[in-house]
Amino acid sequence: MKIVVTGGAGFLGSRLIAKLLAEGFGPGREVTSIVSLDRVACPVTDARVSSVAGSIDDAADVAQALSQGPDVIYHLAAVLSGQSEAEFDTGLHINVDATRLILEECRKLAKPPRFVFTSSLAVFGGEMPRVVPETMATMPQSSYGCGKAIGELLVSEYARKGFVDGLTCRLPTISVRPGKPNSAASSxxxxxxxxxxxxxxxxxxxxxxxxLWISSPDMAIANLVLAGGIDGAALGLNRVLNLPGxxxxxxxxxxxxxxxxxxxxxxxxxxxxxxxxxxxxxxxxxxFDVARPLAMGFAAxxxxxxxxxxxxxxxxxxxxxx
The missing domain is CATH 3.90.25.10 (UDP-galactose 4-epimerase, domain 1)
Incomplete structure (x- = not known):
C-alpha cells in the first residue's frame, strides 16, 4: 500500500511512519511506500520512505507528494493552537486553505484514497456537559478550533461526494511529548x-x-494506524470520531x-x-462518550x-x- 503523510517529519508524523513500516495495516496490507510532505525531510531511514521538502499550501508540492496515487493519506500538518491564535491569517491559510488544496488534488486521483484528517477537541467550546456525547455540536472558542472545525466539514463533504474515503479523528491532547515546548496552548x-x-x-x-482529555503517543499512533485501515462501511454517514482518551x-x-x-x-x-x-x-x-470508537477497536x-x-x-x- 502507498501512503502519504503530511507533517511526516514531525513528532506524530515520524512515529506514525515508523509504525506503518513495521506493521502495515495487517496481513496482506503491507506498506510498500510512504511519502512525507513537510518542510524538512522525514527522519525515518527506510528505503520505502521518500520526502517532499515543501509546504502543504504549495500546489506543486502537494501534487508531487500525491503523484504515486496513494491508497491512504494522513493529513497531520497544521499550525498549532498558540500560533493560530496569535497569527490569525496564517492559521486559517494553513489549516483551512491548504486542507482544501490537498482535498482538491485528491479529486484528480484515479482512485479516491482513504483520507485521515487529524482534528482536535478544540472544535468544542461554550457550555458543555461533563461528558461530551458524540452528537455534541461544535462551538470552537479559538482560531485553531475554528480552522479544525472547517476542515472536518470539508473532509466530510468531499467524502459525501466520493472524492475521498474520508475520516476525521479528533485527537486527545498528547502527553508526554519529548523534545522542546511547541506553540500549542497545551504544550x-x-x-x-x-x-x-x-x-x-x-x-x-x-x-x-x-x-484534560489525554492520550499517550503510543496509543494515539495505534489509533491512527487503525483509522487508516478500518473498513469504511463500518463508519456509516458519520465520518468524525472522538478518539478515546x-x-x-x-x-x-x-x-x-x-x-x-x-x-x-x-x-x-x-x-x-x-x-x-x-x-x-x-x-x-x-x-467524551467514546462507545462507538471503542466498539470499532480504538483504545485508550x-x-x-x-x-x-x-x-x-x-x-x-x-x-x-x-
Missing part, C-alpha cells in the same frame, strides 16, 4: 512532566483542577510525577496563571501513571537499570 501538558524529569523548572499555567487533571499529573519521579521533580513545577492559555485550554472538554490508555512510565522508559539512558 504545558507535557512540559510540567518532561522538564522536571530533565532537571529543569516548569510552570503550570491553568488551575490544578482543569480536566483518559480524563486527568494537572493535580493528578503532578501526583504521578511525584510518585514516579520523586518529590524533587514535583518541586520544580511552579503554579502560575496565564489567562491566554486558560481561555483556550479551559474551553476544551474534559471527557488505562491510567496516567502508565502514560508517564511510557515516556520515562523511552527517554531513559541506554545503560540505566531496568
Amino acid at each position: 504545558f501538558v507535557s512540559g510540567i512532566l518532561r522538564e522536571p524529569l530533565n532537571g529543569e523548572p516548569s510552570e503550570c499555567p491553568v488551575p490544578l483542577d482543569t480536566r 483518559i480524563t486527568v487533571t494537572p493535580a493528578e499529573m503532578l501526583d504521578s510525577l511525584e510518585r514516579l519521579g520523586g518529590a524533587e521533580a514535583r518541586g520544580r513545577v511552579a503554579l502560575t496563571s496565564d489567562q491566554r492559555i486558560i481561555d483556550i485550554v479551559c474551553s476544551w472538554p474534559g471527557a 490508555d488505562t491510567d496516567f501513571d502508565g502514560v508517564l512510565k511510557q515516556y520515562m522508559a523511552e527517554t531513559a539512558p541506554a545503560d540505566a537499570p531496568a
Whole structure:
C-alpha cells in the first residue's frame, strides 16, 4: 500500500511512519511506500520512505507528494493552537486553505484514497456537559478550533461526494511529548512532566483542577494506524470520531510525577496563571462518550501513571537499570 503523510517529519508524523513500516495495516496490507510532505525531510531511514521538502499550501508540492496515487493519506500538518491564535491569517491559510488544496488534488486521483484528517477537541467550546456525547455540536472558542472545525466539514463533504474515503479523528491532547515546548496552548501538558524529569523548572499555567482529555503517543499512533485501515462501511454517514482518551487533571499529573519521579521533580513545577492559555485550554472538554470508537477497536490508555512510565522508559539512558 502507498501512503502519504503530511507533517511526516514531525513528532506524530515520524512515529506514525515508523509504525506503518513495521506493521502495515495487517496481513496482506503491507506498506510498500510512504511519502512525507513537510518542510524538512522525514527522519525515518527506510528505503520505502521518500520526502517532499515543501509546504502543504504549495500546489506543486502537494501534487508531487500525491503523484504515486496513494491508497491512504494522513493529513497531520497544521499550525498549532498558540500560533493560530496569535497569527490569525496564517492559521486559517494553513489549516483551512491548504486542507482544501490537498482535498482538491485528491479529486484528480484515479482512485479516491482513504483520507485521515487529524482534528482536535478544540472544535468544542461554550457550555458543555461533563461528558461530551458524540452528537455534541461544535462551538470552537479559538482560531485553531475554528480552522479544525472547517476542515472536518470539508473532509466530510468531499467524502459525501466520493472524492475521498474520508475520516476525521479528533485527537486527545498528547502527553508526554519529548523534545522542546511547541506553540500549542497545551504544550504545558507535557512540559510540567518532561522538564522536571530533565532537571529543569516548569510552570503550570491553568488551575490544578482543569480536566484534560489525554492520550499517550503510543496509543494515539495505534489509533491512527487503525483509522487508516478500518473498513469504511463500518463508519456509516458519520465520518468524525472522538478518539478515546483518559480524563486527568494537572493535580493528578503532578501526583504521578511525584510518585514516579520523586518529590524533587514535583518541586520544580511552579503554579502560575496565564489567562491566554486558560481561555483556550479551559474551553476544551474534559471527557467524551467514546462507545462507538471503542466498539470499532480504538483504545485508550488505562491510567496516567502508565502514560508517564511510557515516556520515562523511552527517554531513559541506554545503560540505566531496568
